[in-house]
Amino acid sequence: MNVLINDKPYTLAPGARLADALLLIEARPPYATAVNRQFVPRSSHATHELHAGDRIEVIRPVTGG
Amino acid sequence: MTHPSSAAAPATPSSSADALVLYGQSFQSRLLLGTARYPSPDVLEAAVRRARPAMLTASLRRQTASPGGAAGADNGFWELLRRLDVPVLPNTAGCHSVQEAVATAQMARELFDTPWIKLELIGDDYTLQPDTLNLVDAASQLIRDGFHVLPYCTEDLVLCQRLVDIGCQAVMPWAAPIGTGRGPVNPYALQVLRERLSVPLLVDAGLGLPSHACQVMEWGYDGVLLNTAVALAQDPVAMAGAFADAVQAGRAARHAGAMAAQDSAQPSTPVLGTPFWHHAQSQ
Numbered sequence: 476m477n478v479l480i481n482d483k484p485y486t487l488a489p490g491a492r493l494a495d496a497l498l499l500i501e502a503r504p505p506y507a508t509a510v511n512r513q514f515v516p517r518s519s520h521a522t523h524e525l526h527a528g529d530r531i532e533v534i535r536p537v538t539g540g
Numbered sequence: 541m542t543h544p545s546s547a548a549a550p551a552t553p554s555s556s557a558d559a560l561v562l563y564g565q566s567f568q569s570r571l572l573l574g575t576a577r578y579p580s581p582d583v584l585e586a587a588v589r590r591a592r593p594a595m596l597t598a599s600l601r602r603q604t605a606s607p608g609g610a611a612g613a614d615n616g617f618w619e620l621l622r623r624l625d626v627p628v629l630p631n632t633a634g635c636h637s638v639q640e641a642v643a644t645a646q647m648a649r650e651l652f653d654t655p656w657i658k659l660e661l662i663g664d665d666y667t668l669q670p671d672t673l674n675l676v677d678a679a680s681q682l683i684r685d686g687f688h689v690l691p692y693c694t695e696d697l698v699l700c701q702r703l704v705d706i707g708c709q710a711v712m713p714w715a716a717p718i719g720t721g722r723g724p725v726n727p728y729a730l731q732v733l734r735e736r737l738s739v740p741l742l743v744d745a746g747l748g749l750p751s752h753a754c755q756v757m758e759w760g761y762d763g764v765l766l767n768t769a770v771a772l773a774q775d776p777v778a779m780a781g782a783f784a785d786a787v788q789a790g791r792a793a794r795h796a797g798a799m800a801a802q803d804s805a806q807p808s809t810p811v812l813g814t815p816f817w818h819h820a821q822s823q
Binding site for chain 2: 481482500502503505506507508509512513514516517532533534535536537538539540
């Protein structure tokens with residue numbers, strides 16, 4: 476199935492979990508995630524099931540005002 | 541103009557009894573400092589150590605894949621924050637909807653392990669003016685979710701009152717649009733706001749000079765949050781110190797109580813015994 480991770484297209488196996496997406500992009504801590512504009516806590520990464528067309532955000536800390 | 545939080549505090553500005561209190565937490569500084577747009581991380585670190593701010597703002601952006609494939613190659617900012625050991629105030633900069641702001645705040649809470657959030661909900665990209673029609677809804681959701689919300693807002697009295705009504709224990713009106721450095725463009729409204737609201741008020745955005753910070757502190761504001769005025773100064777470290785001093789000076793002046801302005805000149809030197817008095821008229 477096709478998903479978007481930080482607006483870039485990726486392909487995952489059906490039934491993939493959010494943790495699989497993070498593994499695919501080799502995400503390195505510190506980061507936090509949202510799927511379809513809903514926050515997904517760290518404790519749910521391994522169990523949150525993804526679906527075709529999901530939009531995944533993986534964010535990191537940056538400078539800001 | 542007075543308000544309870546400043547009028548009832550007899551302590552000297554530098555004493556711990558005059559600490560800035562937000563959501564029950566005390567801060568010895570009344571300056572909150574942004575971390576963006578500095579010439580280098582080293583300059584940022586030196587500026588923070590000079591200013592000794594109460595909090596440092598930070599933000600969230602997407603991890604991007606590096607040429608080697610791994611996402612999120614660290615730029616050292618995370619380690620810098622840990623080394624500085626100053627409380628972090630994450631923001632929701634760039635959010636244009638309530639849903640985006642809430643999700644960003646929740647991600648920030650997990651990432652920075654803090655309940656603090658500077659709520660930015662942008663309504664106009666040209667001026668970066670807050671979305672005043674949806675800000676209260678976003679703040680309300682976050683308050684119910686346990687956040688310590690510091691909302692970036694306009695100086696509109698009714699908006700700020702509504703934010704207080706739904707549980708914001710402090711509000712942060714702008715002085716001018718973000719990054720303009722114009723200083724308070726609506727002094728009357730900012731002073732009326734100070735007169736009408738008793739919660740801590742921090743001016744956030746639009747300050748360009750230490751005198752701007754000093755001015756709003758003299759009006760009774762409880763603190764200032766700024767970034768660009770320091771980061772884009774020719775010497776950011778020196779400017780960080782200048783702003784810290786200005787904030788203290790304004791706070792001290794507020795406590796000292798300014799004289800009432802007069803319409804006509806009044807000599808400060810005694811007139812009695814002035815040499816040559818009436819000589820000109822007798823010649």
